Amino acid sequence: DTGVSQDPRHKITKRGQNVTFRCDPISEHNRLYWYRQTLGQGPEFLTYFQNEAQLEKSRLLSDRFSAERPKGSFSTLEIQRTEQGDSAMYLCASSLGGATEAFFGQGTRLTVV
Amino acid sequence: QQQVKQSPQSLIVQKGGIPIINCAYENTAFDYFPWYQQFPGKGPALLIAIRPDVSEKKEGRFTISFNKSAKQFSLHIMDSQPGDSATYFCAASNPLTGGGNKLTFGTGTQLKVEL
Numbered sequence: 001d002t003g004v005s006q007d008p009r010h011k012i013t014k015r016g017q018n019v020t021f022r023c024d025p026i027s028e029h030n031r032l033y034w035y036r037q038t039l040g041q042g043p044e045f046l047t048y049f050q051n052e053a054q055l056e057k058s059r060l061l062s063d064r065f066s067a068e069r070p071k072g073s074f075s076t077l078e079i080q081r082t083e084q085g086d087s088a089m090y091l092c093a094s095s096l097g098g099a100t101e102a103f104f105g106q107g108t109r110l111t112v113v
Numbered sequence: 114q115q116q117v118k119q120s121p122q123s124l125i126v127q128k129g130g131i132p133i134i135n136c137a138y139e140n141t142a143f144d145y146f147p148w149y150q151q152f153p154g155k156g157p158a159l160l161i162a163i164r165p166d167v168s169e170k171k172e173g174r175f176t177i178s179f180n181k182s183a184k185q186f187s188l189h190i191m192d193s194q195p196g197d198s199a200t201y202f203c204a205a206s207n208p209l210t211g212g213g214n215k216l217t218f219g220t221g222t223q224l225k226v227e228l
Contacts, residue, residue: 004156031212042119042202042218043157048211056211091156095214101147102214104156 002026004105006092012111013082020078021108025094032075033102034067035091036060043091049075082112116140117205119219126193126226134188134222136203141184143205147216148177148188151200160201161188193226200224 005024013019025032030051035043046065047057051072061067064082069075079086089109093102118137126132138146144165149157163170163177163186170177174191190197200223204216 006156031214033211033214033216035216040221042204042221043216044218045211045215048215050212056215093156093214093216095212097213100214101159101162102216104149104158106154106156109154 004092004094004103006090006105006108008108009106010109010111012113015084015112016081018078018080019082019110020076021090021092021110023075023077023092023094023105024073025075025092026096026103029094029096029103030072031095031097032069033093033095034075034077035093035104037089037091037107038087046077079110082110084112086110087112116143116217117203117219119203119222121222122220123223124225126224128194128226128228130193130226132190132193132197132224132226134201134203134224135185136187136219137183137185138205138217139184140205140207140217142207142209143217144208145206145213146177146179146186147204147206148175149202149204149218151202151221157202190224193224195226195228198225 032049034046037043049069089107095102147162151157176189179186203219
């Protein structure tokens with residue numbers, strides 16, 4: 001499968017715990033995006049990498065959130081001290097260059113209890 | 114401030130009908146307008162996309178109509194089938210931000226195609 005891969009698909013965690021999600025983009029894609037989607041809404045942009053550099057972050061990305069893309073390949077999104085409001089689908093997308101097709105992964109569904 | 118407004122929120126059509134979903138945008142810097150299809154529990158999948166230099170684009174049963182002066186675009190699904198039942202999102206991006214692929218999404222339209 002050469003699409004965008006996300007792991008895990010589902011995560012249930014207790015409030016206050018830390019969680020980490022992984023995204024493996026399509027191999028030749030240099031741009032990687034993280035989005036958050038809550039029920040009944042469209043995805044909202046969180047952050048973007050070009051290769052290993054994190055070039056833009058949304059105001060939605062509070063200081064409890066951190067994302068990395070070491071070596072410009074896979075990316076991780078960590079949420080520290082999770083809150084119930086963090087419950088959402090976290091989507092990763094990748095693209096080759098700008099203003100071209102962005103391909104989304106299946107997402108990680110986070111539930112904070 | 115919502116930058117891409119989508120309507121209707123939900124839509125039911127009969128098999129073979131032509132559902133139409135509309136979107137309006139505010140940011141004149143947007144220059145790429147894709148439509149995504151999403152099934153429950155899955156990530157969005159690109160259906161078709163258009164740039165402002167054309168007024169219409171067709172791919173298979175899907176057509177985008179684009180009105181630059183009105184800042185509106187719409188998705189038409191020809192000969193709709195029950196398998197088209199999904200949530201559809203319009204989106205837009207500005208080439209100067211987010212590497213050109215920072216997408217601003219509409220709120221989605223839940224489409225149901227009945228037999």
